[in-house]
Amino acid sequence: MPLTPSDVDRFERARPRLEAIAYRLLGSAHEAQDVVQETFLRWHAADVDRIEVPEAWLTKVLTNLCLNQLTSARARRETYVGRWLPEPLLAGDPMLGPADTAEQRESVSYAVLTLMERLSPDERAVYVLREAFGYPHREIAEILDITEAASQQILHRARKHVELGKARSEIDQAAARRIVEEFLAAATSGRTDELVRLLTKDAIAIGDGGGKVPARTKGFEGAVAVAKFVWGLFKPAESKRAIVGGLPEIHAWAANGEPAVVAVVAGRVVAVMCLEVTAEGITACRMQANPDKLERATEQWAAASHGEPLLVM
Structure with missing residues (x-):
């Protein structure tokens, strides 16, 4: 039976939450959009009149598709060239989802998304559904059939794994910009x-x-090694311009709720460096430069009001 306009509208109202999960x-972001679209196809094929709680049904279908993914x-990722890091989302991207609580903001931070790679699929699902979206264990159990x-x-277990590697403290956007500028x-x-002064020893x-x-x-590990790497990274060179296709404009921004350095060439985001900051200093610099993982960032950048760059390399 084809979906009615009401059925389609119900799914579209759920889409932002499904994409954020x-x-x-x-x-x-690319894979998230794909599984949400597959969820819509399952919704289209279902007898929706017999689904008692559509939001729960959609969440269950989506989560299980993600577990398979x-x-x-x-x-x-075992055959991925180099280190695998998540796709960063710039401040204001609706896919970042809810950010009302510290747990919600933390669950989408670049640092925690990286740490969640250590979790099993089930651990990741329970952690996300509980910490970021507040699902009670009864509903999580029904979604995962446990x-x-x-x-x-x-x-x-999931919290323990994440806590072991986490060294993050919340800072506001103004403080984040000051940190990036420094x-x-x-x-x-x-x-x-x-640079060494701004970095933690480890x-x-x-x-x-x-x-x-x-x-x-x-x-790179240790303040001195990281400082030398960063200094070399931001040293202008024709070879670097050739790689990215022009003069990079460097902006102070935020990505996944963390202070970030965004490099842009002719309107195209070519790199995003997320800085994990604690009271002791910057403890991690994680840079995404894979162009396949920066397409959404470029789209969001084009729609943002970002002002003049702090630096042109």
Whole structure:
């Protein structure tokens, strides 16, 4: 039976929530849109008049599609060129989803999305549904076909894995911009000691080029090593301009709720570096430079009011 306009409208009202769940589960906006579209096709094929709670039905279908995707993604990432990092979303992107609570903001941070790669698919699903969307364990159990007790145990394990690697403290957008401005000033000063001062002793720097943009497979560890890497990264060079296709304009921005450096060439986002910041300093610099993972960021950048760049390289 074909869907009525009311049935389509009901799905479209659910779409933003479904996309936000899928993005947190998959770490990819492109894949999130694909599974939401597949969920719509399942909705189209279903006898919707017999579905008692459409929102619960849609969430269950979407989550199980994501679990299947995560299982196959693990195999694909074993052959991925270099380090795999999530696709960043710039501030204001609706796919970031709810941000009313600290748990919701944290669950979509670039740092936590990276840490969630350590979780099993079930752990990731329970963590996202509970922490980001406040689903009770009873509903999570129904979605995943497990018991409530199992859901609680899985959440405990997931939280433990995430907490072990997390070193994040919340800061407001004004503070985030100041941090990025200080970071860029130090990176372009020619003095690595200024960068070392901003970094924690155990700071790390990792990048994802996807085999399309040069990026070291092994990250940099320690404040001095990270400072030298960052200094070299922001040192103007014709070879770098050739790789990105022009003069990069550098902006202070936010991505996934974290301070970020955004590099733009002729309106195209060519890199996003998310900075994980604690009270002790910058503890991680994670840079996404794979052009396949920056298409949505470019779309969002075109729609944003971003002003003049802080630096042109």
